[in-house]
Amino acid sequence: MTQTPQTDPAKLAAARAAVALVRDGMKLGLGTGSTAAIMVRELAARARAEGLSLRCAATSKGTCDLAESLGLSIESLDEIGWLDMTIDGADEVDPDLHLIKGGGGAHLREKIVAAASHRMVVIADPGKVVEQLGTFPLPVEVLQFGFETTRTLIRRALADLDLGDRDVLHRLKGSEPWVTDEGNWILDLHLDCIPDPVALARALAAIPGVVEHGLFLGMCHVAIIGKPDGTVVQLDRNADIDADMLAGEGD
Ligand SMILES: O=C[C@H](O)[C@H](O)[C@H](O)COP(=O)(O)O
Structure with missing residues (x-):
């Protein structure tokens, strides 16, 4: 059910x-x-x-x-x-x-x-616990001004990180752009995997039209x-985590 x-x-x-x-x-x-x-x-x-x-x-x-x-x-x-x-x-x-x-x-x-x-x-x-980030499409909030320019710059940055040829999709609500609380638009980066989240975060943050990306590092x-x-597992930063222990228990 x-x-x-x-x-x-x-x-x-x-x-x-x-x-x-x-x-x-x-x-x-x-x-x-x-x-x-x-x-x-x-x-x-x-x-x-x-x-x-x-x-x-x-x-x-x-x-x-x-x-x-x-x-x-x-x-x-x-x-x-x-x-x-x-x-x-x-x-x-x-x-x-x-x-x-x-x-x-x-x-x-x-x-x-x-x-x-x-x-x-x-x-x-x-279901949210992963070995490597990137299966979930990475949301990037961008200004409406210069939207296609920003999307092109994001694609170039991804190519520089060997993440080229990925879908960079404009998030929609029905047929209209999805608008954030701050009045911006969202691009969802379908990356499959993010081998170097720090490098990606740095590259995205350097693009002028990017307001904020969804990597929390x-x-x-x-x-x-x-x-x-109904039980819980608490994961503390820097502690060893056995993600396999949790795998397959998603809903
Ligand atoms: O923008 C949304 C937030 O980052 C949510 O915390 C995240 O998407 C997880 O949402 P949910 O608990 O519905 O899976």
């Missing part, structure tokens, strides 16, 4: 374990996506039940609306300042806890919020991987 994101037991287990890390008085970053949405619901329920006083910054309009509808107080990042912890989902997590994010197009705000956080905690199901401190049986 197909499970809705709200009832996915692996995502729920990861979300609950992350929410258990929250303490009264914390300043929190709230991620975006189906896993983060489950976390926001769990967080709101716990805050209500325990009377927690929390200050939260959201990484998207969608998360902001959801959190406020559940009674969580959302402020702008600049009002809150430095955050104790951000809890967010991911599209891929590698053994170094490098990430691909942006499947929901929110990686620009997510990266800013993560950069403003003392700790970034990623929550995911086992060295930003995640802890990944909590929920499993369908």
Whole structure:
């Protein structure tokens, strides 16, 4: 039976374990996506039940609306300042806890919020754990101005990294461009594998029309991987990770 994101037991287990890390008085970053949405619901329920006083910054309009509808107080990042912890989902997590994010197009705000956080905690199901990044198409947020120029420059950069002849696709919503919260467009880079994420990140960041790419390198401190049986595995940065242990347990 197909499970809705709200009832996915692996995502729920990861979300609950992350929410258990929250303490009264914390300043929190709230991620975006189906896993983060489950976390926001769990967080709101716990805050209500325990009377927690929390200050939260959201990484998207969608998360902001959801959190406020559940009674969580959302402020702008600049009002809150430095955050104790951000809890967010991911599209891929590698053994170094490098990430691909942006499947929901929110990686620009997510990266800013993560950069403003003392700790970034990623929550995911086992299907997100990979040996090497790149199977999931890498989202790149680009300005609408000069869009085709930027796409050409991205293709050239990929060729320089021996990643030529890959699809660089304009993300659409129906027949219209998919527009981010910041009013930009998204290119999805279908790379299959990313042998050198650091070199790719550097190359993409050097292209003028690129606003932000979905590689999160060295930003995640802890990944909590929920499993369908409701248990979790916690992966800490720099610890040895046996990705095989988790392989095949995705939903
Ligand atoms: O832009 C979206 C975010 O980076 C999400 O955190 C990511 O796509 C994972 O989303 P989900 O939990 O729905 O798989």
